[in-house]
Amino acid sequence: xxxxxxxxxxxxxxxxxxxxxxxxxxxxxxxxxxxxxxxxxxxxxxxxxxxxxxxxxxxxxxxxxxxxxxxxxxxxxxxxxxxxxxxxxxxxxxxxxxxxxxxxxxxxxxxxxxxxxxxxxxxxxxxxxxxxxxxxxxxxxxxxxxxxxxxxxxxxxxxxxxxxxxxxxxxxxxxxxxxxxxxxxxxxxxxxxxxxxxxxxxxxxxxxxxxxxxxxxxxxxxxxxxxxxxxxxxxxxxxxxxxxxxxxxxxxxxxxxxxxxxxxxxxxxxxxxxxxxxxxxxxxxxxxxxxxxxxxxxxxxxxxxxxxxxxxxxxxxxxxxxxxxxxxxxxxxxxxxxxxxxxxxxxxxxxxxxxxxxxxxxxxxxxxxxxxxxxxxxxxxxxxxxxxxxxxxxxxxxxxxxxxxxxxxxxxxxxxxxxxxxxxxxxxxxxxxxxxxxxxxxxxxxxxxxxxxxxxxxxxxxxxxxxxxxxxxxxxxxxxxxxxxxxxxxxxxxxxxxxxxxxxxxxxxxxxxxxxxxxxxxxxxxxxxxxxx
Numbered sequence: 463x464x465x466x467x468x469x470x471x472x473x474x475x476x477x478x479x480x481x482x483x484x485x486x487x488x489x490x491x492x493x494x495x496x497x498x499x500x501x502x503x504x505x506x507x508x509x510x511x512x513x514x515x516x517x518x519x520x521x522x523x524x525x526x527x528x529x530x531x532x533x534x535x536x537x538x539x540x541x542x543x544x545x546x547x548x549x550x551x552x553x554x555x556x557x558x559x560x561x562x563x564x565x566x567x568x569x570x571x572x573x574x575x576x577x578x579x580x581x582x583x584x585x586x587x588x589x590x591x592x593x594x595x596x597x598x599x600x601x602x603x604x605x606x607x608x609x610x611x612x613x614x615x616x617x618x619x620x621x622x623x624x625x626x627x628x629x630x631x632x633x634x635x636x637x638x639x640x641x642x643x644x645x646x647x648x649x650x651x652x653x654x655x656x657x658x659x660x661x662x663x664x665x666x667x668x669x670x671x672x673x674x675x676x677x678x679x680x681x682x683x684x685x686x687x688x689x690x691x692x693x694x695x696x697x698x699x700x701x702x703x704x705x706x707x708x709x710x711x712x713x714x715x716x717x718x719x720x721x722x723x724x725x726x727x728x729x730x731x732x733x734x735x736x737x738x739x740x741x742x743x744x745x746x747x748x749x750x751x752x753x754x755x756x757x758x759x760x761x762x763x764x765x766x767x768x769x770x771x772x773x774x775x776x777x778x779x780x781x782x783x784x785x786x787x788x789x790x791x792x793x794x795x796x797x798x799x800x801x802x803x804x805x806x807x808x809x810x811x812x813x814x815x816x817x818x819x820x821x822x823x824x825x826x827x828x829x830x831x832x833x834x835x836x837x838x839x840x841x842x843x844x845x846x847x848x849x850x851x852x853x854x855x856x857x858x859x860x861x862x863x864x865x866x867x868x869x870x871x872x873x874x875x876x877x878x879x880x881x882x883x884x885x886x887x888x889x890x891x892x893x894x895x896x897x898x899x900x901x902x903x904x905x906x907x908x909x910x911x912x913x914x915x916x917x918x919x920x921x922x923x924x925x926x927x928x929x930x931x932x933x934x935x936x937x938x939x940x941x942x943x944x945x946x947x948x949x950x951x952x953x954x955x956x957x958x959x960x961x962x963x964x965x966x967x968x969x970x971x972x973x974x975x976x977x978x979x980x981x982x983x984x985x986x987x988x989x990x991x992x993x994x995x
Contacts, residue, residue, distance in 0.1 A: 498662050500538055505563060509571040513538045519658045523651055524891045532646075534594060534655060536586045537563065539570045542579035549670060550582040550663050551960065552656055556675025556699070558649070559839030561592035569945050572985055573672065575992045576953040577960045581670065586659065588680075590647035590839040597647060597842035599636040606837060609635070612784040615862060615874035617759060621780075622862060622877065626855045629881035633845075636838060637887040647839075648846045648890025653684045657691065668693035668903075670960065674943040675699045675917060676844075679706050682925060683894050685902050692902040694960050698909040699943030700922040703898055709848045709883045710861050715868035716918035721790050722872070723748065724913050724940055728793075728978035729800050735979045736797060738804040754807045755871055758782060763806065765815060777814060782806060783875045790915040791942035793976075794983050841879070845886035847893055858884050898928045905931035907959045907966075909952065913940040933965045939974040947974045948985035953992055 496517065503514035514537060521530040538550075553573065555565035562585035573583055590597040600606040609632060615622045636644065660669050670693050673681035678697040685692055705711040726748045733739035739747055762778035789799040805813035836842075852858065861880060866873040906929045910922025919936065926934035935955055939947040944956075951972030958964040976984030 496662055497664060498536065498659075503537075505537070505567045507564070508567040510539045510574060512567070512570070513540065517659060517662050519655050522646055522891060523654050532589070532595065534586050534659070535592060536584055536659070537566050538585075539566070539574055539583040541582050542574060545580045548582070548665055549580070550584050550665060551577060551670040551672055551694075552659060553583055553585045553671075554588070554673040554677030554680050555585070556673075556677045557591070557840055558588070558676040558679075558843035559591055559836060560676075561587040561594075561836065563587070563592070571989070572945055572948070572953075575989050576956045577672075578957045580961060584659070584663075586655075588647075588652045588843075589655070590843045591836045595643050595647055596836045597636075597640055597644065597839045598837045599632065599639050599841075600837070601639075612780045613878065614780040614783050615877035616866060617778070617780050617874075623855070625877050626858075626881050626885075629878060630853075630885055632841075632882050633885040633887050636842065640842065641888060644842060644888035645846060645891045647843055648893055649680055649683050649843065650687070650847075650890065650892040650894050652680060653687055653894075656680075656684060657688060660691070666693070667691065670694045672696040672698065672956075674945065676701060678917070678925070679703050681906075682898055682929075685906060685929060686896055686898050686900050687894060689900045689902040692904055692906070694904060694963065695902070695906045696909065696956060696959065697906060697922075697925060698945070699914060699917040700908060700910055700925050701917050702921040702924060706844070707847055707849050707894065709850070709880060710864075711880070712861070712864035712868050712873075713921055713924075714916060714918065715865060715873050716920045717913055718787075718790070718869045718872050718915045718918075721913045721915040721940060724978075725790060725796055725799070726751065728796065728940075732977070732979035736800045738800040738807070751803065751807070752871060755779060755782065758806075763809070763811075763814065765811065765818060767815065775818070777806065777818070780875075783872060787872055787875050787915070790940075791946070793939075793941045793947060793978055794981050797979050797981060800979075841882055842888075844879070845883035846888055846890040848883045848886060848889070849893060849895060851886055851889070852884050855881075898925070901930040904963065905929070905933065905965060907956070908932050908934045909937055909944050909956075910934060911941060911943065911946075912936060912938045912971075914942055916942045933968055933970075935966050936971040937974070938971050940978065947976055947983055948988035949974045950988050950991050953988055954995070957992075 498515040498517050500513040500515040503512060505512050516536060517534045518531045519534055521532045522528055555562050566585040570583060587594045589595045600609060613621055613625055615625060656669065660667060669684060669691055671681050678700045681695050681697050682703045685695055702713045705713055727744045729736035730739045730744045730747055742750065759779040762776040764774060765777055766774040789795065802817050805817065862877055908922050908926040910919040912919060923934055926932045935952065937944040937949055937952050941947050944952050949972045955966040974984050976982045
C-alpha cells in the first residue's frame with residue numbers, strides 16, 4: 463500500500479496550487495559553510511564522552527531578504543574507530559519536541575555499537591525544543607496544569623465537545639504567546655537546518671541519518687525534499703507521514719490492543735514478578751483490567767491531600783489511560799507499570815499517591831513559575847505542520863471515529879492532539895505538501911517492531927513500499943522502536959547498512975532474547991557480542 467498523496471486528498475486545482483506554492487526552496491541560498499567548532503561537555507548520564515558545538519542558520523528560509531539567524535545547539539559522540547574518510551550520522555529521537563540531550567546520553571553507546579563505531583554521531587536541538595526557539599503557551603506551570611488536565615474522548619457523552627472547546631482555547635493561547643516565531647519551527651525548516659549541518663561538516667555533502675518515532679517523519683520529509691542528497695537513512699519506529707501531515711492519524715493505534723494483550727500475557731507468564739496477575743489466567747486478567755477501566759469511568763478514585771491544588775484529585779479514566787498508554791512503549795518498565803495498575807485496581811491509596819506524586823499527575827500547589835523551555839513543543843511543531851485546518855467539529859468526527867475504532871480502550875486517549883491541530887492558527891511558513899513516492903539516491907532502511915503501541919509495523923510497511931528500493935526489517939519485539947530491546951540481528955543489519963550500504967534480505971525478522979517482566983533490555987549482551995565481531 464503506497465502512501466496517498468496530498469493531491470489525491472484535496473483534489474483538483476487547489477491541490478496543484480498548493481503544491482506549486484510549496485515547491486522546494488533553493489538550498490544553496492547564502493550557503494553557510496562555517497565549520498562547527500566542537501568542545502568537550504558534560505552531559506548527565508552520558509555513556510560516552512560527548513562534545514558540544516553550534517551552528518548559525520537562517521531564521522526564516524522563506525524570507526530571502528532577511529539576515530536574521532538562529533543558533534542550533536549540537537551534541538557529538540566522536541567515532542570510536544579511525545577511518546580514512548570522516549563520516550557523520552545525524553540523529554533525531556522523536557517527539558516531536560525532544561531536544562535530544564537526554565536520549566542521546568542514554569542511547570549513544572547502543573547507536574555507536576550498531577553503526578560500527580566508524581561514524582561521528584550528532585544530535586541537535588530542533589526548532590521549538592530546548593533553547594532553539596522554545597515553544598511555550600502558558601505564563602506559568604499552574605496555568606499549564608489547569609489547561610492540560612487529560613480528557614479522553616469517550617470518558618462521557620459530552621467529552622469530545624469539551625475537548626474541542628478546550629482545544630479552541632489552547633490554540634488561541636498559543637497564538638497569543640508564540641505568534642512571532644510559531645511559524646518558524648515546522649519540519650520542513652528543520653530538514654533545511656539538517657542540510658546546513660551536513661554542509662558545515664565539510665564531508666561529502668550527503669545526509670546520513672537515523673531517526674526514531676517522529677524522527678522518521680523528519681527523515682521521510684528529508685528524503686522527499688532532497689532525494690539526491692541521501693546517503694544512508696534509517697527510519698526506526700515509523701510514523702505514517704501522510705497521516706501525520708493531514709491530521710488523520712488512526713493507523714498509529716493498529717497494534718495497541720495486541721501490545722496490551724502481550725503486556726497481560728507477559729504478566730501472567732511471570733506472575734512472581736507481577737502481582738497484578740494473582741491467580742488469574744491471561745484471559746481472566748485481560749477481562750478484569752477492562753472491567754476495572756470501564757468501572758473507573760463512573761467511579762473515579764478520590765485522592766485527598768491538602769498539598770494538592772483543590773485539596774486533592776480524582777483519578778479518573780482519562781488520567782489512568784494517559785498514564786498507561788506511554789508506559790506500553792517501554793517493556794523494561796512493564797513490572798512497574800503492572801504494579802501501578804495493581805495498586806489502582808486494589809485501591810491501595812498509599813501506593814497510588816506515591817505514583818501520582820512521582821509522575822506529577824496531580825499537580826502541586828507550589829508549582830514553579832519557571833516555564834519549561836519547550837513545554838508545548840509537541841503541539842507547536844506537529845500542529846504547524848498540519849496541511850488543513852477547520853473550526854468545525856462535525857468535519858473532524860470521521861477522524862475521531864476511525865481512531866476510536868482502532869483500539870477498544872485507548873483509541874480515544876489522544877483526541878486532544880487532533881482537536882488542537884485542527885484548530886491551529888500558526889501554520890508553518892513552509893509545510894511539505896508533496897507525496898512520498900520518490901526514489902532517493904540510495905535506498906532507505908525501514909525498521910518496524912512487531913508489537914509497537916505507538917508506531918505500528920503497518921506504518922513501517924507502508925513507508926517501505928512507498929520509497930523505491932527500501933527494505934523493511936522487522937524487529938520482533940514489544941516496545942517503541944528498536945532501541946528499547948536489543949537484537950544482535952538488527953544491530954548487525956544497521957551496521958552493515960551504514961558501513962557498506964548492504965540491505966537485509968526482504969522479509970528478514972530479527973529476534974530479541976530478553977524476556978518480558980525481567981527489567982532486561984538485552985542490550986548488555988548485544989553490546990558484548992558486537993565487540994567480538
